[in-house]
Amino acid sequence: MRILRPFFRRRRYDDLSVSIREHLEEKIDELMDEGLSREEAELAARRAFGNVALLEERSREAWQWPTAESLIADVRFTLRQLAGAPGFTLACLLTLALGIGGNVAVFSLLDAVLFHPLPYRDAGQIMFITETLPAMSLDEVGVSVQEARDYMARSRSFEAMGTYNSEGLNLTGSGQPMRINAATVSPSIFPLLGVSPVLGRTFTKEEDKPGHDAVAVLSWRLWQNEYRGDRAILGRTIQLDERPVQVIGIMPPSFRFPFDGKPFSEMADLWLPDVPSPKLLEPHNRIMEFGVGLVGRLRPGVSVEQARTEIAHLCAAFETEHSDIYSGTLRLETSLYPFAAYSMQKARPLALLLMAAVACVLLIACANVASLLLARAGHRTREMAIRAAIGAGRIRLLRQCLVESLVLSTGGAIAGVALAEVLILALRHWGPAAVPRLHDVSLHGPVLLFALGITVVAAVLFGLVPAWKLSHTAPQSALKDTTQIGGTRSSQRLLHAIAVSEIALAITLLIAGGLLIRSFERLISAPFGFDPQSTTVVRTVFDAARYPDPAKRVQAEFEVLDRLSHLPGVTRVAIASHLPLGDSREIGIHIEHAPPDEYHWAENSMVSPGYFRAMGIPILRGRDFTAQDNNPSTPVVIVSQAFARQLYPERDAIGQRFEWSGPALFTIIGIAADVHIAALDTDPPAMTYMALNQVGGHGVAGSVAFILRSTGDSTPDFAAIQQAVWSLDRELPLYNVTTLSTLIEASLAQRRFTLQVLTAFAVSATVLAVIGLFGVLSYLVEQRSREFGVRMALGADRRRILTLIASRGLFLGASGAIVGLMLAFVATGLLRGSLYHVSRFDPLTYLAVPLLLMIVSLAAVLIPARRAAAVDPMQALRSE
Structure with missing residues (x-):
């Protein structure tokens, strides 16, 4: 294939040279047979054959792919350049690894929690139906048994509907008694979800009637842990609450309905037919108990809005038909959600908050690398001027610079993916169990494509401006023996804008982290209402x-x-x-x-x-x-x-x-x-x-x-x-042995996890921003060293130079703080559901965070300021 020719050309070139030499030798032999000497024959053969080197070159060009050849040459040149500046290269790679790695890890979480479909057939067509009691301020109470039956009988928007509920059961007769989690489901649930057992079968329509419901389908986890994966369990009888039940099927490992998102200890261990008690079916007990889960699969061509409207009409019809029951505070309203979105809605604010945080870290990382490249561009101006002087066009120079950015970004991406794998392992180990499908988070195809995408985006973000600046280098001015003292104003303004942007993003993250810290302090200082110290809890069931x-x-x-x-x-x-x-x-x-x-x-x-x-x-x-x-x-x-x-x-x-x-x-x-x-x-x-x-x-x-x-x-x-x-x-089974202190810790787990992760990102962003500010000022000091020498030679003292640089750094820090405060006013809207008795406009946080960052920025400013004040006037002037 032609695209592979650049990688296998050496053999072709060697074969070409051998073939040309063979042709020359044949011509020489012919001429020698005609009576010419060896020297005369060689000269005559070469005159007849033409320029051998030129022929080889033209023949090779026919086999080359100029674009690929040029790109490969650019990559090789870039690698040599980066190898020659290990400090610069390492700083760029570590900065990008932090930004890209954090984004890949959080996207893996988003992919598993929000984007990846549930393991059901056409999961987007499955809806969850629930009711609310507005007068009692009760949301999503489920439906009652009789209401569920009426919905299933009257609805025309769904091709199938089913119910589910949860309960705890005692498993006895097979050794130590166990308390297990069970789900009672209608026989239509498994076909509705489109999931089949790996062994045996699921329930039939006859098995949801009293006397025919002594059957169970086991989860993969219970089958493996309690029965060691014995296939002979099918048809065997087990004891559940002293009742004999026959095992008829085993579900696949990924099936966790309806407990998706709960800790493994709370997931269903087996499924039983849903057979309500006769008492709940008595007419006067129509809404005796809510809490039944109702799901349905939409018919082809039926929209979510059409189904939602129909369910609302059916609920209104129930209230009209049973006006003696649905009155006063017992008036109902219905809600209909896509089942996937409903099961993940608690984790959505956390995931989106983390995504916004790591996006800020990536932007700061890209800004840091851009400032490094801009600083490096000042030392490469002469190189680019020479390239332009000998014929390289702007497009060629721009491509060379972008290739350098892409190589750096690719290296950062490789390190970032490795870092993401470590972060994912930590997330799966220490993440809150309330996050749905946390143990499914992993690096796979879509996640790696995302890593590739942000690698390209990062290369463009941090490489375009320096590349554009270098590609527009004027050869005449750049090749002069002297250069402008202090550098150009445009380059200084660009570096200032980058520093301000970094500080603004860091301020935004720090304010978000500060609000969460304040909220967490309020939460743990609030009275629990009970004393958790030295108290053990153990559960059992009679x-x-x-x-x-x-x-x-x-x-x-x-x-x-x-x-x-x-x-x-x-x-x-x-x-x-x-x-x-x-x-x-x-x-x-x-x-x-x-x-x-x-x-x-x-x-x-x-x-x-x-x-x-x-x-x-x-x-x-x-x-x-x-x-x-x-x-x-x-x-x-x-x-x-x-x-x-x-x-x-x-x-x-x-x-x-x-x-x-x-x-x-x-x-x-x-x-x-x-x-x-x-x-x-x-x-x-x-x-x-x-x-x-x-x-x-x-x-x-x-x-x-x-x-x-x-x-x-x-x-x-x-x-x-x-x-x-x-x-x-x-x-009697003993289960959920714990302490009241552990219950408190579990209640705080997700909030603490959010706080820790966001704080880590905020600190990382702050460190990067301060490093960026330090780098910008250091570069400006280097560019203006001769200017400072001239100033001191004309009478300026070192304190004035120190004040000049320090004031420039503090001005950048203050500007970034002002922009960051404005961003925080908007961005903290994501925290509304995560704050406890703290306003998102908390004055203490909005005052303390900028003050803290200004103090840290001052420390970063002092080093380059002291370096500027230490410039030797004679040495600076001698360089002219």
Whole structure:
């Protein structure tokens, strides 16, 4: 192929020379046969043959590709030039590696989180349908069982729809009992997603009916970890909550529906048919429980807006048909999202924020390299003038300079990809588990194409201006023996603009990092509502199949609590169905004497006496639960300050009553301090605490957490806890053993990660900007050294020269700070969702950051300023 000829031309050239010599020898032999001597024959043959060197050259040109030849020559020349300036080359490569490596790493995250489609067939056609209750300020509550069935029966915009839910189950009978995460799904889910099992089958339509639902599909992870990948598991029976279930299929490793984005410990281990309880299908219980996930695949030709409009009309029809249920605060609104976008929406602000940060770092890196090239261009003016004088055109000079930029950028990209691989490994290891598909982040084809793209962009960004300047060198002026003192004003203005731009971008990143630091300080200094010190939490489940009698179940829970209280070092123990920052549960309540259609939602936990002392939650008014609060006919409740403030703003909450799950009224006996429930960066919600020995038979009270407060910093031994629990029942699984301090750390993980990464980028940008400012001033000092010599020879003292350079540096720093402040006013809009009780226009941050950068810039200015003041006037003048 012609494109490969430049790389294999040596053999052709050698063959050509041999062939010409053979022709000459044949002619010489012929002439010698005619009687000429050897010398006469050679001269005559050469005269007849012509100029041998010229013929070889013209023949070689026919085999050459001039453009490739020229580019290869430029690359070779560039490599020799860079090898001759190792300090300059190393500075450029390290700077570009930092900018390109950070961008490639973050783009890998974006590709996995935002751009890469979910592992489902035509994932963009899958929609998520949910509802909101505006009057109660409840967003995305899912749908109820009966609503889901009506949506599936009436919708015409979807070719298939399905439901899902999540629950925890006990896996027993195969060794040590385990608590596993399960998802109940309708049989239509797997065909809707377009995912098939690697072994066996999924559910049939008949298997979503009571009595036919004793089948399960295992996740790849559970199959490998618990059953060692044994294919004979198909058809085998396993025990889930004391119920025999037959394994019918194994899903592929990438299938993680619907828990994508959660930690591995919370992902579904198996799937079961979704069979709602008969109680939820009774007409008067139409909206008894929300929380059902509903997804659908759009029909071909149906747009998202058409589907959204239809779903809204169906919801309005439900409210008209059941006006006795949908009234007051129970009015609904629907929302429809593309499922991929919905599952990734929590990670989107973080990803976009990081992308903006690394883009700034790349721009600063490119500006730094551009200033280095501009400084180097001052020493290459004479070289370019000679090239132009002997015939090189501007296009040829421009190409030579751009090739140098591209070679530098390619080297920086290679180092940057290596750095990106290290950053990705760190991201996968230390990144917050709440980021979706974090473990899928890797370097692959699209990411490497992105690296190639930003390599070219970087080459153009930092190489174009110096290349343009060098290609327009005037040979006549450049070849003169003397040059202008101080350099040209245009080059100085260009370097000044680069320095100001770098400082402005660094200011923007530093302000963003400063706002996050201020926000984080506010967050960790805010009261948690409980005391996390020396408190261990261990969970277990007294499932209804094993403990069908609610009274005996509660009795067993208190027996375990009593045994745990005797462990060494344990000072207080308690039970709770739900814990702050661990999980949450909302209930609907109706205030006594309120209109019949006025309902409110509140967080709820069922707790034992002593819970508030074990958690360190103060009861501000009223009393705690006691062992005597066990009469189901006179239920009592303790509420939070937020509950009392929101529902009883003008009267005392103590003694007030409300209805929940039945005709009995709960009487408020105490008000406890507010506690953060879902996360530390959300305000404490209205909270209700009910006595476990009164309502322990309701809902999910079989799943409980035992809270153990210890003396000092000691924590109970897990083996001792396990022995205390198993001494009552060997089949009780222990899981999620943790501490309250660990729950706090987990709640802060994503915010801390964002803060650390953005701060790292901001510091990197600041260091690069200060180095850039130092480089610009150093170059200006070098260019103006003779000017300073003349000034001092005419009477200027060293202090005046020092002040002149220092004022120039501070002026650049101040200009960059002003531009950076204006950029920050706009850019910090990305932080709205990440700030906690801190304004994005926080005055302290906007004052402290520029002041800090001005101090650092002053340190960078002093070195070149002192060098300028140390110029020897006689030596500077002698160079003229």
